[in-house]
């Protein structure tokens with residue numbers, strides 16, 4: 710199962726040629742049941758390294774490992790039948806050399822069956838992206854706010870304001886020139902999201918980069934109202950699952966204490 714190459718209706722190439730058509734709908738997923746839901750609604754399902762913060766309680770994405778990405782990638786692929794599955798390369802798995810990047814990217818594809826990898830960085834990752842693409846690894850880029858660089862960026866801040874816009878534009882152009890099939894733009898002024906989208910031939914997928922990107926992505930636990938540790942301004946909550954769950958658990962606790970649960974319909978009588 711895991712090492713096979715399933716045929717999905719969306720491929721990196723079909724995503725690339727969707728530029729200018731209807732917006733690309735993207736969400737993260739980390740488990741099989743949630744991937745099944747995302748697969749129904751989405752074009753692209755990302756196994757984000759946000760899994761470390763969202764499901765494992767880590768303080769940033771820096772502690773996420775290849776083993777975690779492979780395990781969650783395998784779980785997500787079991788729930789996908791039509792969307793394109795992209796797996797994030799974790800911090801430290803691709804920055805050292807092009808060879809290191811290929812060794813780890815090829816493991817992610819081979820051991821999960823996903824269709825592409827995503828890695829953070831533009832100009833300084835251009836050679837690495839080109840190296841991977843030339844060797845059969847479709848790459849999605851990620852520029853602007855790159856969370857794996859939180860320590861050098863000094864926080865999860867808006868990137869590309871004012872005179873910094875030209876730098877972020879250059880990062881996005883480098884990703885395209887390297888042969889990536891799409892690029893995530895994170896936490897940019899909406900005008901810059903629009904300008905980069907107009908300047909590139911590959912689709913842009915925004916998260917806090919305004920409404921003019923070729924697609925949008927959110928962390929699924931954020932949009933479901935399930936992740937409560939923080940809420941970036943770019944997140945819209947479409948549900949209140951953490952609140953709903955807290956209410957359900959309180960009701961269960963009350964009913965157990967009052968001996969209301971289990972009722973006769975949940976209990977087993979004598980066989981007669």
Ligand SMILES: Nc1nc(=O)c2c([nH]1)NC[C@@H]1CN(c3ccc(C(=O)N[C@@H](CCC(=O)O)C(=O)O)cc3)CN21
Nearest residue numbers: 758759762763770856864865866928931936940941942
């Ligand atoms: N749940 C979750 N959602 C995400 O979007 C996400 C993750 N986790 N983990 C990996 C990265 C980290 N990301 C982040 C994290 C924080 C902000 C943010 O804007 N936080 C605060 C304050 C930021 C600051 O100025 O320092 C905010 O006010 O929105 C944005 C993106 C995006 N990714």
Ligand SMILES: CC(C)C(=O)C(=O)O
Nearest residue numbers: 737757758759797893
């Ligand atoms: C927020 C998206 C783009 C991501 O990289 C992640 O979930 O790790």
Ligand SMILES: [Mg+2]
Nearest residue numbers: 757758759797
């Ligand atoms: Mg990520």
